[in-house]
Every structure is written in structure tokens, then in C-alpha cells.
Amino acid sequence: RPLDHQTYMRLALSEAQKSPPKPTNFCVGAVLVDEGTNTILATGYTLELPGNTHAEQCCLQKHASAHNLPEESVGKALPPDTVIYTTMEPCGKRSPGNTPCVDRILRTKLDGKSGIKKVYIGVTEPEKFAGENVGQTKLKEAGIECIHVPGFEEQILKVATAGHEK
């Protein structure tokens, strides 16, 4: 039986729990999935890879590296039914010098690649750091479906804000 959305979101949550808590950021987890064959392509969590890396960014970077590609060309190695599960919606705005994950996801559709087709989201981003997240609008405009997977909101936010002052 193919893994269902809850199973993948639970896996993303377990990834988020590996992220080192930080007062100035959220601990997020993500899973890149080939929905066509129900295969996990990559997992990721905030700060997993060196630098100020985001969970979604780590998934894309790891999959790209596995195919000897730079992250910006990862679209070349994504199967046609690729989706991404992320505990928190992809960021639309980041601190200077960091490409937002929405733009990284949009980039997978360049040069005629089918890229990422759907984004499954656990929670929307609390407006604590970057104000209103307009990322989902940009994703939908590019034909990328944003689907909320309910049921994990409390656990996701607890993990996401682990490093925040009580």
C-alpha cells in the first residue's frame, strides 16, 4: 500500500526534530518524494547541511549532489511526479544572500523540466521573522499545488520553536 500523506508528514516531522534549535529561526523538516513510484528521493532539516540552510534546500541539495548536479540544476534529475512534504510552508523571503525555498522550488520547473508538482505543508509560517509568507501564491501561479496535511500542527510548531525563548 503506498505510503499516505500522514506517513510522509510524520517523517518530515521526525526530520525537523533533528534540527538544532535556534532563537532566530524555525526547526523544519522536509521529504522529497517521487509520487509516481512512492520513493523517497531525499530528506532534509534546517541546518543539516553547512551554512544557514533550510530543510527544503537540504533535500534539493542532497538530491542534486547524488546526481552530480549543482542545486540550481536539480530539476534535471527530478522524476515527473516529484512532490515535497515540508512541515512549514516554504519561505518566500530570507535574510540577504539566501535564496528563498519558494524560488528554489520554482527553479526546478525551468528549461522545460516538470520539476516539483505539489508541495504538502504541515503549517503556514508564523509571522515571527519574515512577516506574511506570500510563497504559496507564487507557487500556485506557477501551477504548483499547495496542499495542507492536517493533524500535526501542534507537534510541528512545538518542534519549530524549540529554540525560542519561552
Ligand SMILES: Nc1nc(=O)c(N)c(NC[C@H](O)[C@H](O)[C@H](O)COP(=O)(O)O)[nH]1
Ligand atoms: N520553510 C522553512 N524551512 C526552513 O528550514 C526554515 N528555517 C524556515 N524558516 C522561516 C524563517 O522565517 C526564516 O528562516 C527566518 O526569517 C530566518 O531567515 P534565514 O533563514 O536566516 O534566511 N522556513
Ligand SMILES: [Zn+2]
Ligand atoms: Zn526556506
